[in-house]
Amino acid sequence: MNSEVCEEVTSFFGNIMENAIFEKDVTSRKLISVVLVTLFTGPSSWVLLCILYNVFLHPLRKYPGPKSWHATRLPWCWYQYHGCLNRKLLELHQQYGKTVRVAPNELSFISEAAWKTIYGSRSNEMMKDPVFSLHTPTGVQNILTADRPTHTRQRRLLSHAFSEKALREQEAIIQRYVKRLMEQLALRSAYDLIRDLSFGEQFGCLENGEYDPFVQSIKDISKELTMIQMFKYYELLGLRRFFMPKAIAGTRAQNMQRVIQTVDRRVKSKTNRKDFLHYILAAMETDKGMSRAEMDVNTFSLSIAGSESSATLLCGFVFYTLTHPTVYQKLVTEVREAFQSEDQIVMANVHHLTYLNAVLQECLRVYPPVAVTLPRVVPEGGEVIDGGYVPAGTTVGVNHFACYHDQRNFYRPNEFLPERWMPGAEDETSLFSHDQRNCLQPFSLGPRNCLGKNLAWAEIRLITVHLIYLFDMELDRSVGDRWTERQKVFGFWDKPPLLVHLMPKHKTTM
Numbered sequence: 001m002n003s004e005v006c007e008e009v010t011s012f013f014g015n016i017m018e019n020a021i022f023e024k025d026v027t028s029r030k031l032i033s034v035v036l037v038t039l040f041t042g043p044s045s046w047v048l049l050c051i052l053y054n055v056f057l058h059p060l061r062k063y064p065g066p067k068s069w070h071a072t073r074l075p076w077c078w079y080q081y082h083g084c085l086n087r088k089l090l091e092l093h094q095q096y097g098k099t100v101r102v103a104p105n106e107l108s109f110i111s112e113a114a115w116k117t118i119y120g121s122r123s124n125e126m127m128k129d130p131v132f133s134l135h136t137p138t139g140v141q142n143i144l145t146a147d148r149p150t151h152t153r154q155r156r157l158l159s160h161a162f163s164e165k166a167l168r169e170q171e172a173i174i175q176r177y178v179k180r181l182m183e184q185l186a187l188r189s190a191y192d193l194i195r196d197l198s199f200g201e202q203f204g205c206l207e208n209g210e211y212d213p214f215v216q217s218i219k220d221i222s223k224e225l226t227m228i229q230m231f232k233y234y235e236l237l238g239l240r241r242f243f244m245p246k247a248i249a250g251t252r253a254q255n256m257q258r259v260i261q262t263v264d265r266r267v268k269s270k271t272n273r274k275d276f277l278h279y280i281l282a283a284m285e286t287d288k289g290m291s292r293a294e295m296d297v298n299t300f301s302l303s304i305a306g307s308e309s310s311a312t313l314l315c316g317f318v319f320y321t322l323t324h325p326t327v328y329q330k331l332v333t334e335v336r337e338a339f340q341s342e343d344q345i346v347m348a349n350v351h352h353l354t355y356l357n358a359v360l361q362e363c364l365r366v367y368p369p370v371a372v373t374l375p376r377v378v379p380e381g382g383e384v385i386d387g388g389y390v391p392a393g394t395t396v397g398v399n400h401f402a403c404y405h406d407q408r409n410f411y412r413p414n415e416f417l418p419e420r421w422m423p424g425a426e427d428e429t430s431l432f433s434h435d436q437r438n439c440l441q442p443f444s445l446g447p448r449n450c451l452g453k454n455l456a457w458a459e460i461r462l463i464t465v466h467l468i469y470l471f472d473m474e475l476d477r478s479v480g481d482r483w484t485e486r487q488k489v490f491g492f493w494d495k496p497p498l499l500v501h502l503m504p505k506h507k508t509t510m
């Protein structure tokens with residue numbers, strides 16, 4: 001024990017003993033003796049020793065952060081349970097700096113250097129933290145949870161479904177949903193589209209004007225996953241049924257069953273349409289293919305990962321552009337000047353709209369669809385992250401929300417300012433010259449980054465350009481201008497309704 005630690009421990013016990021010895025009244029002496037007996041016998045002594053170790057002796061003790069967070073993971077769990085962990089992490093980073101110890105064995109970072117070291121490609125990859133990387137309902141690994149060799153195999157197989165060629169082949173399917181969305185004047189296409197690409201079946205959200213039960217349940221699934229993570233940390237998974245709200249428990253397993261049945265129908269249908277399963281089935285003929293169980297879990301994950309995230313970005317786009325009239329007007333001008341007719345709005349033509357791209361980047365920053373920390377474990381030998389040595393086995397990660405809202409990374413971080421992504425924003429004279437642009441990594445980095453990134457961009461650009469081209473939009477008064485501020489995060493944002501008035505665009509602007 002080094003002298004600094006000794007001093008801290010001594011003063012900690014010193015305070016207790018001072019009160020015990022010098023306190024004249026009997027009640028407090030009795031209280032102290034009860035505390036001491038309890039402390040040094042039974043399970044509570046074990047808990048106390050763990051707390052003392054975590055605070056005073058743990059290899060991460062020197063990292064800044066509140067002592068209560070150093071002592072146990074309970075404060076972290078409390079904020080996670082209430083859906084406000086990301087905002088709290090931002091607060092902690094503002095108070096304690098760029099690196100904060102947010103649990104006995106976890107460090108949170110918000111710098112560009114940390115992004116690269118933790119998530120970037122490297123020979124000894126930082127694996128996903130098994131405690132927080134959740135197993136699928138059937139126990140079979142999917143691409144998001146898989147260990148390295150399984151991940152490499154699954155990713156190689158799935159990447160055919162996300163290649164440029166596949167995207168071009170999928171354009172007809174994507175366009176069909178964009179058109180339908182425009183006809184229905186609703187914002188449900190992300191779900192319908194992904195279901196079609198994943199299973200070759202439709203949710204029918206657009207036709208029915210209602211959410212399919214699977215879409216409805218995504219919220220419950222992400223809450224269930226958040227709860228399971230916490231129980232897993234304390235190895236109390238067996239107790240989860242006592243604490244899990246009834247509406248949530250078992251949602252994943254039920255949906256997994258529905259996915260299995262849907263995949264069954266798709267496999268039997270023998271169609272040649274170029275959806276995700278087309279590529280997976282083609283690879284099944286080879287010995288490097290996926291097993292049927294792997295197909296089920298990956299289809300399940302794709303249908304969640306691919307729909308909720310894009311839907312969130314779309315909601316963020318609608319909310320932020322409509323609450324910023326100047327931005328909205330600039331977008332209208334850019335889009336309506338770029339296209340003379342709706343038919344021209346195809347994937348190949350929507351890439352280069354500079355202002356639209358800046359607006360979407362800013363939406364991803366202020367309202368990131370993945371707002372959480374994606375935890376990794378430091379491999380054997382430890383690692384220097386953002387200038388500090390971190391021992392092997394430590395959980396590390398960059399919190400998307402905190403990183404994007406920190407004033408050290410972005411000028412006026414809480415404001416919606418698409419100009420920061422426009423050409424010239426990096427010039428010395430620009431207000432945004434000190435922005436750390438590479439800190440924005442909404443699709444993550446490295447070997448486990450988002451496989452659907454190109455699809456997401458294509459889908460979102462097509463939808464937003466169609467929306468702006470065809471409609472004049474106005475936010476319903478019920479939404480107000482603080483729609484995002486009240487939201488909690490349980491894996492995904494818990495979004496309240498976002499009501500928008502859509503009117504066919506004004507004739508004079510055609």
Ligand code: HEM
Nearest residue numbers: 143306309310313369370374442443444448450451452456
């Ligand atoms: C705006 C939309 C989207 C955002 C912000 C987003 C973000 C992310 C992020 C941050 C990850 C890393 C997860 C981790 O490290 O655990 C990820 C992984 C993934 N995403 Fe997306 N995503 C989006 C849309 C999509 C779409 C449309 C699909 C297609 C179905 C998709 C499929 C995937 C897959 C398969 C992975 C796992 C990749 C791997 O582990 O190798 N995503 N996404």
